[in-house]
Amino acid sequence: MPARLLAGLTAALLTTAVLVGTSTAQAAGPHPPAPSATPATDAAPTTTAAPATTAAAVPRHAVTGYWQNFDNGATVQKLKEVDGAYDIIAVSFAEATGQPGAVTFRLDPAVGYGSTDEFKADIKAKQAAGTSVILSVGGERGAVSVNDAASAQNFADSVSGLMDEYGFNGVDIDLENGLNSTYMTQALKSVHDRHGDVVVTMAPQTIDMQSPQNEYFKTALGIKDFLTAVNMQYYNSGSMNGCDGKVYAQGTVDFLTALACIQLEGGLDPSQVGIGVPASARAAGAGYVAPSVVNAALDCLTRGSNCGSFQPSRTYPGLRGAMTWSTNWDAANGNAFATQVGAHVHDLP
Template sequence: MSPTTPPPTTPPPTTPPPVGGLPKHALIGYLHASFANGSGYLRMADVPAEWDIINLAFGEPTSVTSGDIRFQLCPVSECPSVETEAEFIAAIRAKQQQGKKVLISIGGQNGQVQLTTTAARDAFVRSVGAIIDRYGLDGLDIDFEGHSLSLNTGDTDFKNPTTPVIVNLISAVRTLKQRYGADFVLTMAPETFFVQLGYQYYGSGPWGGQDPRAGSYLPVIHALRNDITVLHVQDYNSGPIMGLDNQYHTMGGADFHIAMTDMLLAGFPVAGNTANVFPPLRPDQVAFGTPASTSAGNGYVAPPGVQAAVNCLVRGASCGGYAPRSGTSPGFRGLMTWSINWDRYYGWEFKNNHEPFLNALP
C-alpha cells in the first residue's frame, strides 16, 4: 500500500488551543520509527495531518540498567524506504509548524529500563536530552513495560516510594521537565497491570507473595501529576481487571474502556485501603489506548465501541451497564493507538473514524 497524505479535514480553531498547544480532544499514535514489522515502514513526512501527538517508537537502553537510551532510524536493510536523518528532522519541523507534537517514546515491549542507581538516572537524563535536542522533539513518552518497574518489598505507600527504580525515574523526568520548561510534553502509556490493578493489589503486598509490579506506575503518575500532559493507559493485552463497581471487566468492548478510564477520572483506594486513595487526574490529562487493528494487539474494539465509551465518559450517554463514578468529563483528552503504521495498513480505519468524532465532541 502506498502511503498518501490526505489534506487536513478540520478548519483552524477559532479559539487558541489550550496550554501545551494541543487540541481539546487529541488523536495520539505511535510511529514505528526505529524498526519494521508486518505493518511496514512509514516516513514521518507521510504521517497524515490528523495525528496530534506522534510518539517515536522506540528509544531503548544499551543495557537494562545502564539508563543510556539510544534512538536511531530503522536501518535501510530492514526498511528500504527509510528517509535520511536530515529528511526525518525536516519532516518533524513541518509537523511542529502544523501544531503537532513529536515525542520520543522510551521502552516498549523490548526496551526494559531499570534505573537502579543514580548513575543510571543521570545517564537517562543526559541521553534522553541528547535525543530530544538532536531531533528537536517536543517531549517524552514513558512506555515502560515488562519488568522495568516493580516495587521492592515493604514499599507500600504510593505517595512516598522508596524503590530506587521508581525514585530515580521520577527524579529523571522532573529534571528533564525543568530543563525544557512549561511546554515540555510528557505522556505515559502504562499497561493496566501497572495502574488499575493497583485498586486490588499494590506491589508484593503486606505479606509478600504478590507480583511486585502490580500498581507500580502509581507512584510515578502521582509524583508527576502536575507535569503529565496525557496519561493513556493501554486498554489492550490485558487480563480482566476489577473496576470501581467491584466487578471484573474484560478487554474488547466499550465497557472495559469506560471502567478503566473512570478509575483515573474518579480516583481509587490503593489495594482497597480507603485511607490511601490515589487522587483523580484532571480530565484533560486522561486518554485511553486501543489497538488500531486486530493485528496490532489483543483487545481491538471496532470504532462504534470505542466511540460509545468516549460518549459515556464525555456526555454520560451510551454507558451500558457501568455508570462512571466520575460523572461526565467533557475535558477528556482523547484516544491513543498502537499504531499509526498499523492504521495505515488497515486503510486508516482508526484515524478516519475517530478524528472527526473527537472534533465533534463538546
C-alpha cells in the same frame, strides 16, 4: 456507576477483587490496594481544573499514535505520511545503551529515510502543522532501567540530548518490564527542568494502573503538574477490575470506561487520561475494538451517553482523548482510527 457504589469503593475492594486472564507480558503477583474513591455528589457534572503546566502545542482533546521505526508487516511510513488527525506522534522506540538508564535513537533503514536530516525535516514539518512529535522509551522488549539516582540522571541527560538533537517535543514512557516510581519521577522532573514545555505521555499496561499505589500510577501522580496524558493500553490484558470492583472483559465499552474511572477518580486530571487501543485486530494479541466502541466510551465518559452496563457517576468533559498502536497499523487498516476516532475526539466537548 451509581453514587452509592462509588462512595463504597474502598482499598479492601481492590485488594479482594479477582483478576482474570492476565497477559503473560504483565507482572504477576499481588498489588497494593487503592484508597477509597471520592464519593460523587448530586451536583451537576464537573471536572477538575486543568494542570497548571501543559505543552501549548497539545490541544484540549488529542489523538495520539505510535509511529514504528521498524517494519513488522504493517504499512511502512515516513513521518510525513502519518495521517493529519494525529495530534501527538510517539516515535517508537528509543533504545537502551551500555550506560544504566541512558537511551539512544537510531533510524531503522527499513523505514526508508535516506538521511537523519530528512527525518528531522519531517519532524519540523509535522510540528509546523500543529503536531507534537515525541520519543517513546520502552515497548514490549524495551530494557531501559531507571532504578537509582545515577541511572535517573543518565536517563534525563540522554532524553534531553535527543530532544535537542532531533527536535522532539517530549518523551513517552512505555516501559512494560517494571518501573521505579521514585527514580523515574526524578528523571522526568529533570527533563522538565530543562524543557519547561515538554510533552510527557505514558502507556502503562492495565495492571499497572489498577491502584494509585502501583509504581506507574505513582509516577503519573508524581509528575501531575506537567504530565500530558496517560494512554493506558486497554488490550492484551484479559479481564480486569473496574473502579466499582466488578470484573470487566476486554474488548467492550465497559472495559474502557470502568478502567478509565480508576484513573479519573484516583488522582489524575481528566485532561491527563486517554484511551489506548490497537488500530486493528492485527496490531495486538487481544482487545481490539471497533472505532465505534472507542467513540461510545468517549461519549460515556465525557457526556454520559452511549454507555454500556457501567455508568459513571459523573462526566469528565475534559478527557484528553485516545491513543492507538500504531499509525502504521492504522494505515494498513485504511486509517479507520484516524478518520473515525480522530474526528470524534476533536468533536468532544
